[in-house]
Amino acid sequence: MAPPDDISPDQSRWNELGSSRLREMRQEPERFRIRESPHKKKLHHAALLDLLEPLKDKRILEVGCGRGEFGAFLGTQGAHLIGTDLGLDLAAAARELARINEIDARYLAADASALPFADARFDVVLAVNVLHHLSEAHLARALREAHRVLRPGGSALICEPVENSRVLGLVSALVPKPASGRGRPRRPSILERKAWKAFQETLDDRSLSSRELRRAGARFSQVNVHSFGVLIRLKRFVSKDLRKRLPELDAQLLERAPWLGRFGRHVLVEYRK
Numbered sequence: 043m044a045p046p047d048d049i050s051p052d053q054s055r056w057n058e059l060g061s062s063r064l065r066e067m068r069q070e071p072e073r074f075r076i077r078e079s080p081h082k083k084k085l086h087h088a089a090l091l092d093l094l095e096p097l098k099d100k101r102i103l104e105v106g107c108g109r110g111e112f113g114a115f116l117g118t119q120g121a122h123l124i125g126t127d128l129g130l131d132l133a134a135a136a137r138e139l140a141r142i143n144e145i146d147a148r149y150l151a152a153d154a155s156a157l158p159f160a161d162a163r164f165d166v167v168l169a170v171n172v173l174h175h176l177s178e179a180h181l182a183r184a185l186r187e188a189h190r191v192l193r194p195g196g197s198a199l200i201c202e203p204v205e206n207s208r209v210l211g212l213v214s215a216l217v218p219k220p221a222s223g224r225g226r227p228r229r230p231s232i233l234e235r236k237a238w239k240a241f242q243e244t245l246d247d248r249s250l251s252s253r254e255l256r257r258a259g260a261r262f263s264q265v266n267v268h269s270f271g272v273l274i275r276l277k278r279f280v281s282k283d284l285r286k287r288l289p290e291l292d293a294q295l296l297e298r299a300p301w302l303g304r305f306g307r308h309v310l311v312e313y314r315k
């Protein structure tokens with residue numbers, strides 16, 4: 043598929059991450075041997091792996107696969123992987139990573155809302171941090187496509203940041219966020235009106251809610267939302283030592299008071315066909 047002409051700055055940034063990674067892999071392939079899950083520090087990681095097990099011979103489609111790191115890890119555990127991403131260079135980088143790691147994986151450029159696959163072809167459709175880049179209508183189409191390509195009894199597993207509380211959303215927008223290692227610029231405070239507006243114009247992402255994710259999956263027979271990351275909201279305000287303990291404290295908190303999940307920053311949604 044040819045890339046669209048009107049690529050957003052956010053998407054160009056992702057594509058650039060694909061092309062630079064491709065160059066690095068070609069120069070030093072050994073550096074890119076996958077030894078562990080790249081998502082192992084993510085709050086949803088253990089729960090996601092539980093839902094994916096057993097991985098051996100599972101047919102997984104990962105949409106918005108980026109540079110394919112997580113898919114390559116799943117491949118090392120015996121899954122048969124197909125990955126798609128809007129970015130041609132991202133798909134090429136993922137392909138190169140699979141080659142270096144000698145795993146059974148195929149990657150192609152495709153939009154999550156128009157999948158070039160036959161019906162009922164996969165056991166799992168996976169998307170990590172992808173759907174919040176899609177408009178509401180686009181997201182609903184992507185879930186319809188996921189449903190179509192899943193076998194009966196298969197699952198779509200979606201990990202996304204969410205904001206279910208307007209008040210907490212506003213509070214978090216008041217605090218500037220430093221630039222990230224993945225080339226994402228500093229996010230100003232909403233009080234810096236001009237800078238805030240300019241920053242928003244560079245993004246193609248938006249705030250999702252658990253309600254929207256549930257509603258968009260109405261055609262699935264079951265939708266389970268698992269929430270994570272309540273205390274993690276405080277990470278910019280606490281000491282380095284406490285920051286390291288937040289994931290563990292978060293898990294304990296949500297075990298004792300699951301209703302607080304409403305204030306979580308991340309969800310893992312399990313859609314069962």
Ligand SMILES: C[S@@+](CC[C@H](N)C(=O)[O-])C[C@H]1O[C@@H](n2cnc3c(N)ncnc32)[C@H](O)[C@@H]1O
Binds near residue numbers: 108132154169171
């Ligand atoms: C935040 S990155 C996440 C990448 C990867 N899933 C990960 O967890 O590292 C978002 C990815 O979604 C891809 N993407 C955005 N819109 C898409 C769409 N409509 N269809 C497929 N991929 C899309 C981007 O190219 C980018 O690679």
